[in-house]
Amino acid sequence: MKLKKFVPLILICCIFSGCWDKVEIDRKTFISILGVDAGEQIDKKPKEVKSDEPYTGMNVKKLHITLGAPDISKLGPDKGGTAEDIYIDTDAYSMEDAISKASAKSSRTIKFSHIKLLVLSNELLYHQDALKEIVDYLQRQPSLDRMMMVTIGKGKTEDYIKYKPKMEKNVESYITGLVENDTGNAVVPVTLNEFLVSLNENGNAVLPAMEIDKDKKELKISGVGIIKDYRLKGYLSPTQTANLQMLKGKLRGGKKAIYKDGHPIDVSFNSTGTKVRVKDVDGKLVFNVYVNLEGELKEYHINGNLDSKDELNLIEKDFNKSLKEECEQLIKVTQNEFQVDPVELKEYVRKYHPAIWSQKKNNWPETYKNSVVNVDVTTKIRRIGVSK
Numbered sequence: 001m002k003l004k005k006f007v008p009l010i011l012i013c014c015i016f017s018g019c020w021d022k023v024e025i026d027r028k029t030f031i032s033i034l035g036v037d038a039g040e041q042i043d044k045k046p047k048e049v050k051s052d053e054p055y056t057g058m059n060v061k062k063l064h065i066t067l068g069a070p071d072i073s074k075l076g077p078d079k080g081g082t083a084e085d086i087y088i089d090t091d092a093y094s095m096e097d098a099i100s101k102a103s104a105k106s107s108r109t110i111k112f113s114h115i116k117l118l119v120l121s122n123e124l125l126y127h128q129d130a131l132k133e134i135v136d137y138l139q140r141q142p143s144l145d146r147m148m149m150v151t152i153g154k155g156k157t158e159d160y161i162k163y164k165p166k167m168e169k170n171v172e173s174y175i176t177g178l179v180e181n182d183t184g185n186a187v188v189p190v191t192l193n194e195f196l197v198s199l200n201e202n203g204n205a206v207l208p209a210m211e212i213d214k215d216k217k218e219l220k221i222s223g224v225g226i227i228k229d230y231r232l233k234g235y236l237s238p239t240q241t242a243n244l245q246m247l248k249g250k251l252r253g254g255k256k257a258i259y260k261d262g263h264p265i266d267v268s269f270n271s272t273g274t275k276v277r278v279k280d281v282d283g284k285l286v287f288n289v290y291v292n293l294e295g296e297l298k299e300y301h302i303n304g305n306l307d308s309k310d311e312l313n314l315i316e317k318d319f320n321k322s323l324k325e326e327c328e329q330l331i332k333v334t335q336n337e338f339q340v341d342p343v344e345l346k347e348y349v350r351k352y353h354p355a356i357w358s359q360k361k362n363n364w365p366e367t368y369k370n371s372v373v374n375v376d377v378t379t380k381i382r383r384i385g386v387s388k
Contacts, residue, residue, distance in 0.1 A: 028109050028111050029086075029106055029109065029111065030069055030111050030114040031068070031112050031114070031115050032069055032114060032115055032170065032172045033067075033069075033116060033161055033171065034065070034068075034112075034115060034117070034119070035065070035067075035118075035121070035153070035157030035158060035160065035161045036063060036064075036095075036119070036121065036124055036157060037063070038063070038064070038124040038126075038127060038130065039060075039062045039063045039064045039091055039092075040061050040064075041062055042061075042062050042063070042124075043127075059093075061091040061092070062092065062093045062094070062130065063092050063093070063134075064091050064158070065090055065095070065098035065102065066157060066161050066162075067087065067088045067089070067110070068086070068087050068161045068170070069086055069087075069088075070085055070086075070170060071085065085170045085171065087161065087162060088102045088106055090102050090105065095133070095137035096137060112141070112143045112145070113145065114145070115145050116145075116148050117150075117151065117175055118151070118192060119152075119157040119160055119210075120134075120151070120153065121152075121154075121157045122153065122225065122232060125152065125225070125227060126232055127231075131227075132230050138192065139196055139200075144192065145192070146191065146192050147191050147193065148192050149179055149180075149191060150190050150191065150192055150195045151190075151208050152207045152209040152225040153210050154211040154222070155212065159212055160175070160210060160212065160219065163219050165219065174219070175219070178219075178220075187224070187241060188206055188208055188224050188241060188245060189208065190205070190206065190207050190208065199227070199230065203228070203229045203230050204226075204228050204229070204340050204341075205227040206224050206225070207224060208221055208224055208225075209221070209223055209224055221238070222235075222237075223237045223240065223241045224244070226342065233338050234337065234338060236342075239326070240333070243330045244330060244342055245271070246271055246274075246293070246323070247327055247330070247343045247375070248274065248343060249271050249291075251270060251271040252270055253269075253270050254270070255268050256323065258315075258318050260318065264299070265297070265299070265315060266298040267295045267315075267319060268295060268296050269293045269295030269379065270293070270295075271292070272292045273292045274291050275290040276288070276289050276290075276345065278348070278353060278356065280359075284371060285367060285371040286371065286374070287371060287372065288376065289327075289374070289376070290376050291375060291376065291377045291378070292380075293323075293377065293378070293379045293380070294379075294382055295319070295379055295380065295382070296382065297315075312381055320379050323377045324376065327377070328373065328374070328375050331343070331373045331375070335368060335369050335373075336369070339365060339369055341368050343373075345368065345371075346368065
């Protein structure tokens with residue numbers, strides 16, 4: 001009975017007690033975008049020191065880090081839900097060192113719980129050891145949002161973070177919008193979690209690439225970068241990127257044109273499914289990739305006889321042949337030039353053909369390079385627009 005008398009008092013203490021470690025929101029800086037560049041001394045090798053000796057490379061400028069955060073002082077009910085970014089940049093020998101130095105430059109506590117975008121410079125990605133160190137840091141940080149987007153910036157990432165878009169107040173919203181809105185851009189959106197998982201598996205990854213047209217002062221997505229063994233190997237063009245998404249059955253929207261009777265024919269299409277079949281022929285794998293597309297004819301010629309089913313069938317066959325050639329050329333580039341498997345045929349063999357996988361898994365790179373990949377495209381133009 002005596003205990004019941006203290007229950008209300010205990011509840012009052014629990015309900016009306018404050019947060020003992022609270023930090024006012026105006027004393028926090030919520031980082032929304034992070035850029036990592038190669039520092040001016042990234043190739044400098046420190047003197048050999050023993051593990052039990054003090055490290056003397058504290059001032060080595062191996063990395064250049066730029067942090068962007070919305071200026072919360074400019075937020076308000078009459079100013080919309082976004083604000084322009086403020087920036088902190090610093091040179092450091094490691095990611096942890098960079099964050100520590102950035103924190104020392106800020107009058108507010110730095111938080112990464114709302115970060116949206118990570119930009120890695122193309123110059124940085126040519127340094128294998130530096131990328132491995134950065135990936136290790138990213139894996140260990142629980143405060144980082146694993147669903148944030150990761151991109152490659154051609155040139156200095158500082159230029160991207162300080163870019164002022166015309167359609168958004170801050171650049172991270174603009175870039176993530178470009179990446180996610182792949183209907184017209186045919187890009188490959190990659191989250192931090194997908195990036196880390198891919199690198200941990202075999203050291204390879206595919207990331208969307210950006211560039212800034214200095215003459216037009218425009219930021220645009222320019223295909224994807226191919227990373228092999230923790231090093232940037234090269235790029236796929238926007239057209240090749242669209243074909244890659246098509247082969248993977250993930251193309252939500254794209255556009256293709258062929259030339260017929262002196263006029264271009266534009267067709268927009270999306271993927272309705274991709275099937276893969278494989279067989280082992282005399283020790284060599286032969287893949288057959290069946291791509292199904294559904295399209296809409298956008299523009300031809302006013303005298304074009306599109307009411308004829310035979311004419312429409314001929315256009316579909318021309319599209320099928322054209323896309324087949326492009327896709328098979330892309331496969332050859334990935335086999336010979338990049339020696340990576342972005343179509344993920346390896347995953348298909350491992351999941352659905354364990355007997356073949358057990359024979360080929362120890363020498364998959366060479367197996368993929370020597371394999372034959374045939375592509376069959378079936379396009380169905382369902383709509384031809386408003387009839388005359």
